[in-house]
Amino acid sequence: MSVDKETVRRIARLARLKLEEERVEPMMEELNGILAWVEQLKEVDVEGVPPMTSVVEQRLKMRDDVVTETDHADALMINAPGGEDHFFVVPKVVE
């Protein structure tokens, strides 16, 4: 399988990654290089093989359903670009 320019534009949009029009074709070639190389996995018979869901076999841990975190609002805002008080700020989304 290989990707065309339209697919590259679509996945860049899905990934929320701005791709300038002149970068679409080189990116398509890079991705196709990688996809052609992973194509060899097709030669393996995986019929009836369960997909790996956990590297190390262990039961998913459970904990008591209680609040353990205290209020970190000030600390959380320190790295927010354009944050105000305890609010993350984004461009207007509702007209």
Added chain:
Amino acid sequence: MSDLTEFTLAEARDAVATKKVSSKELTQGFVTAIEEARALNAFITETPEIALKMADASDARIAAGTARPLEGLPLGIKDLYCTKGVRTTAGSKILENYVPQYESTVSQNLWDNGAVMLGKLNLDEFAMGSSNETSAYGNCISPWRAKGSTTALVPGGSSGGSSAAVAARLCLGATATDTGGSIRTPAAVTGTTGIKPTYGRCSRWGIVAFASSLDQAGPIAKTVRDTAILLKAMASVDDKDSTSVNLPVPDYEAGIEGGVKGLRIGIPKEYRVEGTDPEIAAVWEKGAEWLKAQGAEIVEVSLPHTKYALPTYYIVAPAEASSNLARYDGVRFGHRAANPKDLIDLYERSRAEGFGAEVRRRILIGTYVLSAGYYDAYYLRAQKLRTLIKRDFEEAYKQCDMLLTPATPSPAFAIGEKIADPVTMYLYDVFTVTVNLAGLPALVVPAGLNTAGLPLGLQLIGKAFDEATLFRAGRALEIAADLKAKPQNWWRA
């Protein structure tokens, strides 16, 4: 000893504990060495004030008789570990101004053991790379040079700052992380020792995530003993990482001199990969002879799905990376594009401006293999391959206790040599990625020098949570190799 930076971690520990040297003197020695080694670009952020303050506190503890296992020992921290109040970049422009308000569990464990922080070490951007050439903060340069050459070589990656700093004696040891070989490749090409522990041995909490089912923390240090000491301090079960495992952490150091008598060492025939440097193939054979001479039994084993490990990895790792890196949106932390025209534009430009070429490529590959209509063909198939790869190891371990393999297909290459073609760079991890896919522990130890005088490493792959036996066998290789060569101080300003 005239130059305190020549100490191994174990030697420094003993010297500090017996008050032959203060932590302050030791730390000052490293602070100076780091200042003089800026040509290597091993550190992204140096923290000398923090280091000296921690050293003073350690000296006070030693005086009071309340010293802890790593009291007063200066270490470097890969800049992928969040450090409270100290900028953490992950080698990316997108985190250029990010100052974590919390400490990663592994680094906290080290401070709780008394260690001293010298600074944050260079790495490939988001740990995506094998040569430290994708860092937004510039290439890290290996302290090693080929005989008679001044060509700048790579220190391996992604933990290139960690390996370069240890090899150049800029710290006693360093933290690193390994998703597809990022501890072992740098260790192998710089003549240092590094272990990727079993998945779940160390907490991943507070380490910037790349591919969560593959990422694991571990140390790089000068010797097998030092590596064992550091892993003991780093490992713990952690409520904040549900994949960390609740198993006691053994005293690895106590067992390292146990020898290899009676151990069965497997040689996987599929690791005789075409294109492997003949000098590496030779050191691999020599390694097997060394272990045999010390009483181990050498058996040939088969890992039939080895050749599929790399392509499997390059589906699984980008898929997980594309979801993990979705959090960088220019809103809550990290780079934010100026004057966005709407919310989508804010997301798209913040990410495009903040991420480098390799990271963008992997996000797009990951997004593609997870997208509707392609998930089964790529991601699901890769996860099935992963099961087969893990089964290979389970079969092999019916015949042996561990495996001996090369660590890299060639010694360190020149900066710029492989970066142009992604797949060529990916192939450099051919001996290391299988271990991450199967979640197993693997130790890399220096085993010799090639004719150009560059270090060559060997890899020991163990059973899950059997790091103790790996350290024993690694120590046996270290004794046999008896390597004394160190890179010369050409970088000293």
